[in-house]
Structure formats: C-alpha cells, structure tokens
Amino acid sequence: MTASTLTHLECGMCGARYDAARLINLCPACQRPLLARYDLERAARTLAPAALAGRRPSLWRYSEVLPVQDLAAAVDLGEGWTPLLRAPRLAAELGLPGLLIKDESTNPTGSFKARGLSVAVNRARELGARSLAIPSAGNAAGAMAAYAAAAGLPAHVFMPADVPLCFRAECAALGAEVTLVDGLINDCAARVRAGAAERGWFDLSTLREPYRVEGKKTMGYELAEQLGWRLPDVILYPTGGGTGLIGMWKAFDELEALGLIGPERPRMVSVQAEGCAPIARAFAAGEEHAPLWEGAKTVADGLRVPVAVGDFLMLRAIRASGGTAVTVSDAVMLDQTRWLGRLSGIFAAPEGGACLAALDQLLARGWVRPAETVVLFNTGSGLKYAHLFA
16 A cells, blocks of 8 residues: 655644644544645545555555554554445336446445544544543444554444434443433533543544544545546435545545646535434525434434534535535335335445435436436445334
C-alpha cells in the first residue's frame, strides 16, 4: 500500500486549519466538525485504476486518501469492499432495471459502522489515545468495541436503555464497558463528553472527531470503482448522524480532483423515519441547521438521532446534489424490509427497508425515472433486529 497524503485538518464551518498530528475533537474556534485534507496531486500519482486492480479488497486499498500513517501497524478486521448487487426480481417489480443495492451488512460486526470506526480507532491509537468512548444506539458501539479490542484499548460504551439486547451483548462480549442511559443517543453523548473531560477518554462520537467520516467516505470510492469510474444517478441513504452521506459527498470531490471521475454527481436522498426526521424537516424549511427533534421514536435504531453536529454538511450536500429528504413510517419501513428480503435474498436492517420505502415514494412521484441508475444502501444486518421480524 502507498502512504497517506494527509496534510491538515480543516473546519467544515469556519475553514480554520489545524495540525493533523494533533489528537483533537471539534474545531476549537466554532465547535463544528473537522475534515481531513490531502495532497491529492501527490495521491493521484499512485491512486489510479491500474494500481488499484492489484490491491486487496478492503477499504485500505485507498490508503493515499486515508489518515492512518503506519499501515503495517493498523488493525484490520476485513472492513470494506462490500458487494454492489443487482436484484433483478425487485428491479422488475419496481420497473427500475438500473437498481443496485450496496450491501454493507457484510462488514465486520454486521454494518457500515465498521468502516468509520476502523479508521477512527486506528488513527486515535496512532495519535496517542489510551482509552475510547462512544455514544451509540447499537451498531457503532459494536464496531468500536471490536476495533478497540483488536487494538488493545479500553472501550466505554453508552447506549439508550431500550436498545435491543443483541447490541448490548455484542459490546459486552467484545470487552467493552457498557453503560445504559435513560434517554436517547444525545443523552448518551452528554455522558461521554463528561467522562472524556473527567477521565481522559477520547470521544469517538459521530463527527466529533475527524476520522470516522474518512472510513465512511470509502463507500463513495467503492461505488465509483465498482461502476467503472462513473457514478449513479441517485443514491438513497438512511440518515441518522449522517457521516456516510457527508463522507460520500467528500469522496466525490476528491475523486474528481484525482482525475478519476468528472463533475457529475448523484442526487443524494436522505431517508429518515417519521418519528425522528430533523434533517427532512430542516430541508423542507430551507434551513441550514436542524434543531433537536423532540420525542424521537423509531424501531430503526440507526435513525433515532434527534440532533446532529454535522447537520449543515448533510443539508449542503443534499441541496448541492439536487437531492431531497424523505420520511417513512415504521410500519411501511418494516413491510418494505420484508419485501426487500423476499425479492432480493438480503435480510436487511430496517434502515435498508426505509430506503426501499423512500424509493417507492420517489418513483410514484416521478422524481426517480425508470431509466436511471439508483443505488440503495442497506447499512446493516437484519439479524440484529430479529425481534422485529419473528
């Protein structure tokens, strides 16, 4: 693998620059997310299709545009390079022959969260972190616990008390210290921040450190490579904290700078649950930030995120792409998850069913056209939600 071309960190809001060798959370100036920047001219010399053809199928194939400096010491559980699948029976039912499903359930710990946490944990350890903490509704906690265990770092997980048992059991089995909190993920996040201040934990909350988004952006790199260096017309993505949506949008800009794609971009669709839809509400209102959603409730734990520090980055990406934001009910989400399974063979998480429900809406409205190439993201395994389908 070729070495990282990381140069500095840049605030996504105020543009302030910081040393990338510093273990840091949010921008000290405005308390907004920091984004990693690279020497893309140098990266382009080696990050080319011919070179990639000989690299192993993992997210680390894009090492030039990832932040980890010592790849030989990096913990690797086989994350990334997930399948981009055709589902001909489902496509025929929808009248959408260009339908593709990016199935993230094949990642370690069963979800796309492995991408972000693999990069974040490796980079945090490289920069001197000695213990890690995360608030999570499920999958992120399991991924953090796995990579922390492999790296030999203590892991502290804070989860809502009503999170499904399998998520709690996974973290405990992987050696994490699990604390259940009466409340939502934002209440868990407050506990993490307090512990970080008092005990020196490094906070790995969504977009409160710069490197989870770097792991998630590899979904965008993979889409481009798997589609022969072109991008789909539409991407449907289930949106909680929004790291994946933000990461893919960042990846597309980097890919263009690397000379691997042109200026065309997919229309990005943020999919949220009716019971927790701060981004959809802010998008409809034309707002740049998404206020706290009171009384957040949905069976899709990954979508139960009532407030996101990277809200403005999500909304900018959706609008810049000509995209939209869609909400779906829990009942329809679960029905569509079953339909997705019956017609594709993929036992998806409810978040994947939410994307199919949103696609159904958009086809009915004519917003998605039958001739378009559409990528639907299934972000996790339905096995972790077995209680909803038994």
